[in-house]
Amino acid sequence: MTKDIYIGEILRNEEIQEDCFLMKMKVASSFHDPLPGQFVMIRIAGLNDPFLSRPISIYSFSRGKSFCSIELLYRVVGKGTQILAGLIKGSQVEIHGPLGNGFEISTVKENIVFIAGGIGIAPLSLLIEHLCRSACLFTSAITVYLGAQRASAIVGLDKLQKLCRDITVCTDNGTLGTKSLVTQAFQKNIKKFSPANTVIYACGPKEMLKSLAKILNTSKFSCQVSLEERMACGTGACMGCAVAIKDQKGTLNYKRVCADGPVFNLADIIWD
Numbered sequence: 001m002t003k004d005i006y007i008g009e010i011l012r013n014e015e016i017q018e019d020c021f022l023m024k025m026k027v028a029s030s031f032h033d034p035l036p037g038q039f040v041m042i043r044i045a046g047l048n049d050p051f052l053s054r055p056i057s058i059y060s061f062s063r064g065k066s067f068c069s070i071e072l073l074y075r076v077v078g079k080g081t082q083i084l085a086g087l088i089k090g091s092q093v094e095i096h097g098p099l100g101n102g103f104e105i106s107t108v109k110e111n112i113v114f115i116a117g118g119i120g121i122a123p124l125s126l127l128i129e130h131l132c133r134s135a136c137l138f139t140s141a142i143t144v145y146l147g148a149q150r151a152s153a154i155v156g157l158d159k160l161q162k163l164c165r166d167i168t169v170c171t172d173n174g175t176l177g178t179k180s181l182v183t184q185a186f187q188k189n190i191k192k193f194s195p196a197n198t199v200i201y202a203c204g205p206k207e208m209l210k211s212l213a214k215i216l217n218t219s220k221f222s223c224q225v226s227l228e229e230r231m232a233c234g235t236g237a238c239m240g241c242a243v244a245i246k247d248q249k250g251t252l253n254y255k256r257v258c259a260d261g262p263v264f265n266l267a268d269i270i271w272d
């Protein structure tokens, strides 16, 4: 386990939107290439308060000759992320990863739809980048629905605009793009997509994923979602991140978001 712990040296850590930071760091080249949807557990090297690491998705990754670069896109919500936001160039962080299962990139589909709520764009962005670089670009149409409460909470749009053209931006209060919940914007266009030829990837707040589950309810759409449960160990040891998941026979099982996820089939999740 410890072999996957690395020291990251901060190259940049900038506030790119209100309370939202983009951190770039370099790590040793032995860091494994992450799968889209994988994450790292991050903490300040040598700091024991807060003791627990925080899970953050890998937003972008590149391999140079002598080191790897990792970017994390994160929102400041509490003590841990507040401490991260205060780090300056040259500071060191301890990162454990890449962790988790990542998204399953299965058979090539005609339509690939992404639905992101707020900071949920972070894990999806690496997947979009990956698909745009792969053959999928020539055979599939990529459509992105990106939503947030207000304009200042929309993040990751610059990068998306470099990768794809069909992007619907929406905000709850109408300050950017269409005034709508992101799930409603998708629902309005759902007839454009046929379940057999479409794969959906989503990440966002629990309420957003719950309403997506209602929209897709009895449909045959394949939809993978990345869950953002609170975590303690991040490595499968404490069961602190367990969620209820149905197996193929419909039997309830508890799965760990950190070790069995964070990506699950939306239809298998049992919401509380």
Ligand SMILES: Cc1cc2nc3c(=O)[nH]c(=O)nc-3n(C[C@H](O)[C@H](O)[C@H](O)COP(=O)(O)OP(=O)(O)OC[C@H]3O[C@@H](n4cnc5c(N)ncnc54)[C@H](O)[C@@H]3O)c2cc1C
Residues within 6 Å of the ligand: 039, 054, 055, 056, 057, 058, 073, 074, 075, 076, 077, 078, 079, 080, 081, 082, 119, 122, 123, 227, 228, 229, 230, 231, 257, 262
């Ligand atoms: C697999 C995974 C990937 C993630 N990727 C990202 C990412 O790329 N960018 C990003 O900004 N955040 C991401 N998160 C969420 C992030 O881990 C939390 O926001 C962070 O741990 C909060 O730590 P804190 O000490 O700042 O806040 P805390 O003091 O721990 O909590 C502050 C507030 O945030 C709420 N909160 C804490 N953790 C979560 C959570 N996991 N989900 C929902 N609410 C939470 C608490 O209930 C509380 O209200 C991810 C979470 C998971 C599990």
Ligand code: FES
Residues within 6 Å of the ligand: 230, 231, 232, 233, 234, 235, 236, 237, 238, 239, 240, 241, 242, 256, 257, 258, 259
């Ligand atoms: S956080 Fe400990 S098992 Fe997932």
